Amino acid sequence: MSFKSIFAIVSLALLATAAPPKKATCSNGRTASNAVCCKWFDVLDDIQEGLFDGGECGEEVHESLRLTFHDAIGFSKTNPKAGGGADGSIIHFSDIETNYHANLGTDDIVELQRPIAIKHNVSFGDFIQFAGAVGVSNCGGGPRLQFLAGRSNNTFPAQDLTVPEPTDSVTKILGRMGDAGFSSNEVVALLASHSVAAQDHIDPAIHGSPFDSTFSEFDAQVFVEVLLKGTALPGNTSNPGEALSPLPGEMRLQSDALIARDPRTACEWQSFVDNHASMVSKFEAAMAKMAILGHNAHDLVDCSEVIPVPSKAKSNFAAIPAGKTLADIEASCKTKPFPKLAVLPGPEISVAPVPPS
Template sequence: MVFNIALSAFVLALPLLLVDAASTKRSMCSDGRSAAANSACCAVFPVVEDIVDNLFTNECGDSAHGALRLLFHDAIGISPTAGGGGADGSIATFNATELTFPANLGIDDILDDLGPFLLKHSNVLSAGDFIQLAGAVSLVQCPGAPRIPFFMGRPAPVAASPPNLVPQPTDDITTILDRFGSVGFSPAEVVAVVGGSHSVAGADDVVPNFEGVPFDQTPAQFDTQIFVDVLLRGTAFTDGQGAQSGESETAVAGTVRLQSDGLLARDPRTACTWQSFVNQQSKMAQAFGEAVLKLSFLGQNQHELTDCSEVIPQAIALKTGAATFPPGKTVKDIELSCNDAKFPNLRTQPGPATTVSPIPQAVSTSTAAPAS
């Protein structure tokens, strides 16, 4: 936590979705390789290159997953009654406070990885901008994920987020929907942002010894498999930790299911939206991207920000993204919760059941300068 201590002293309705600057006149940046519609964006291209090569190492791995989680935990820290700055970077600048919040357990890992890069590039981006940039860039490391717009110009945060604003996996469905609803998110948008982010995610310190255990069979690609796996009938942890932490075992060996995901997949207010994303890759990516962009503007005035979307690398197409049933499983193993639509016809994977491998934990290759 050496970095986190240092960072505490460092106070620093757009139509979506696919970023397309082809119709905008752009000028060549001084590096002779990049072009931008706004010259202020030129300074961001080296930042992107640095974090792609040295933070994410060109992989949809642990650091990329963590950066996306950090984007959400920072942005949701705002309430019309309790206050907070939203997507302002307070989770980094005031980490000594916000990392004590139970919902932020495990966030210190990604802050330790990402923090030196934030400090290195603090002359270009505020903490809020950097977290949003890292989240957007993390997505395009994952095949199938959307390329979302990026805006810069957020001022430095002035205070820590109030506590209890980040939804937890142990929350009931009404609490989760009300929390999102208070900042303008519909139940359908909640399903999109939560389900989409968990398609490339895994357990992170929520249950001891379960770090890196994925939430679905394909944590290295952004696809709709999560919407199938969460609906499969599972079993509870025998040691009781699952009930306490909000996680339970699933029918897919080597994965865990968040209690909150299970509720979203089965509650009448959200079940049909959850099911509607199965094998609907484009629909899911579009809805997720729109929700993440909406998160990025919480607490911010979009009209005071600069559109630097061209700095985000191209998205990676998903080659084999069809959702499937695990070996030996069929629609009979699905806990059907949507009465308005038939569950899609899916192929069952051949062969004996296998165990999904844990997500390899990040090994930093940072070339970032240490904080002074």
């Protein structure tokens, strides 16, 4: 046997018997693969108890998840002055960015998050993405998002008009998102967040009107209900960015309705109707990409282990709401038939608003 062969065997043996990497000891007897991650356990405890009302999938979760996007999408591959991406600028420069029309309503969650980030001495960019990841993990059936720590507080204000609005055309939305590096399919995947979303400012008279009937569950129901024929408005008047809704009390965004029916996105939209696992997986991938816009992942530390494991959804299967039938579905994918779905029994339901915390 040659010396090189012996050396290779010895090297492999040493690798096989090497001790596993030593974990850092954190508060309350917890451990982390990197000491940098220890502080995030303390942040976790703080926000679950305070910001998220004991770990609920409530209004602050919806707002925190929204903020991850509104902070990060201030980024452009073609215009470096558009913004620094997921850098916390929406908190740093809240007097500027929360006044942009697309960011209306973000001021409340910004002011709730700011003192917590300062208390724990973490950057605003890190805190926004962490709070969004922890928050959505409180929603049954939700994703377990990646969290990378290490963003600095060195930032500048993002420009206006970097956040797509519900009044925008599909072409404009896909163009803006494409400029930030997202494909049309990734745009659809990101809209899974609307399964746990509600509106406050499109029609302030119906504060808290959700986008689907199971808004506390991260499920595919929103992908079904947006395809139902619109019949009425949850309020008494039509507002810019609002489309006819299929269920009393439910808000439908104009942009969601258009994306669900556009030939560039309709088939991807329909693909989630009966595939909860695919929806979650693709959402996780798109969010991992969004959360590091403007950063190099190699410069950050993976602290995903701190993010809680979400509970299972009550059901992994979307259904046609009571009072509706398959005939009410406006199937728009031309290459695949619409999946067979159960129809829930009973009379037509009304969707209650999301209660304020």
